[in-house]
Amino acid sequence: MKLQRQLFTEIAIRNRVAELARCLSSEYTKTGVTEVVALVVLKGAFVFAADLIRQMFVSVRVEFVQVRSYEDATSPQHAPSVQYLFNSSIFSGKHLLIIEDIVDSGNTLVALLDSLPIEPPFFPLSLKVCALLEKEVFREGILDGFHWLMENHYHVGFRIPNEFVVGYGLDHAGLYRDLADIRVLEGEENAS
Numbered sequence: 001m002k003l004q005r006q007l008f009t010e011i012a013i014r015n016r017v018a019e020l021a022r023c024l025s026s027e028y029t030k031t032g033v034t035e036v037v038a039l040v041v042l043k044g045a046f047v048f049a050a051d052l053i054r055q056m057f058v059s060v061r062v063e064f065v066q067v068r069s070y071e072d073a074t075s076p077q078h079a080p081s082v083q084y085l086f087n088s089s090i091f092s093g094k095h096l097l098i099i100e101d102i103v104d105s106g107n108t109l110v111a112l113l114d115s116l117p118i119e120p121p122f123f124p125l126s127l128k129v130c131a132l133l134e135k136e137v138f139r140e141g142i143l144d145g146f147h148w149l150m151e152n153h154y155h156v157g158f159r160i161p162n163e164f165v166v167g168y169g170l171d172h173a174g175l176y177r178d179l180a181d182i183r184v185l186e187g188e189e190n191a192s
């Protein structure tokens, strides 16, 4: 596996993240929302989330969830496992913003949405998803059970080709999260 071409520069990422923060914040303020709970999907989304929330102009509480399926490979090794790192009833009566690094097949997002404690009495007042990247292979059909989410509540920074990417929080086997830009990783093992 080796690093290949750069897909997004640090500046391009910064500009797009600023746009997303403006867009989300104005959607919230237009509907009178002044405080949200960001649910950051670990580990990949921690860099994006840190930049995004600092540019939002509503108050943001931060919670974390870990969803695993890739382990150290470039394609899923098992069904996504979801682990909340807090008492999930905290969404009750809150505006929930899920912050994800990348949506590939969509399985991780669906597992996460399915796991949300959104049955009464634990339900959020609203739900949005903001993913930095979305692969072209992603088909919205997988979110069929979540149609309400697709209408103005699902935001994506960049759509990318079906390649394995690293940097800006995204890893391969734990490496490259610290890169400031986003690059394509290529090699024999790349199955996705």
Ligand code: IMP
Pocket: 044, 069, 070, 076, 080, 100, 101, 102, 103, 104, 105, 106, 107, 108, 109, 163, 164, 165, 166, 170, 171, 172
């Ligand atoms: P999905 O379940 O197929 O949508 O994959 C989403 C999850 O897999 C993301 O949260 C990432 O953790 C990981 N992932 C998918 N594609 C990539 C990639 O190109 N680079 C790094 N991680 C990826």
Ligand code: MG
Pocket: 041, 042, 043, 044, 045, 067, 101, 102, 108
């Ligand atoms: Mg992830």
